[in-house]
Amino acid sequence: MRFLSYAYCVVSNFVFLGLVYFSLNFLDQYPQRATVAILMLVYAAMHAFSALRSFYFFQRIERLEGETRRLASAAGEGPNSTASRKQIVLGVTELRHAGEVKAYIDLFFLALVILLCIAKIVTG
Secondary structure, three states: OHHHHHHHHHHHHHHHHHHHHHHHHHOOOHHHHHHHHHHHHHHHHHHHHHHHHHHHHHHHHHHHHHHHHHHHHHHOOOHHHHHHHHHHHHHHHHHHHHHHHHHHHHHHHHHHHHHHHHHHHHOO
């Protein structure tokens, strides 16, 4: 299921990249093409900022995982509660890692969109 979500992320970002590419190539007049490119740049920059901000969030989650592991080992409760906590921490770790990979995929395609938009603005 995790690889399917990665594939969906890649396909949806590729479709967005294709949409930007074809919309910029089908516009004949430079002012229209530059306007669309600037609007796409603004959108891509906001989305990239959001993806970069999520890394800060993932870093905080990673700190919480370490703290939970430390507290669970120090608490010394029964083996059932320790096993359930380990399962929860393992699930959170997997979700955090999947979120980081998806954020990297998003950033890669957004960088391509930004480069494409800048190229279309610079070339007349």
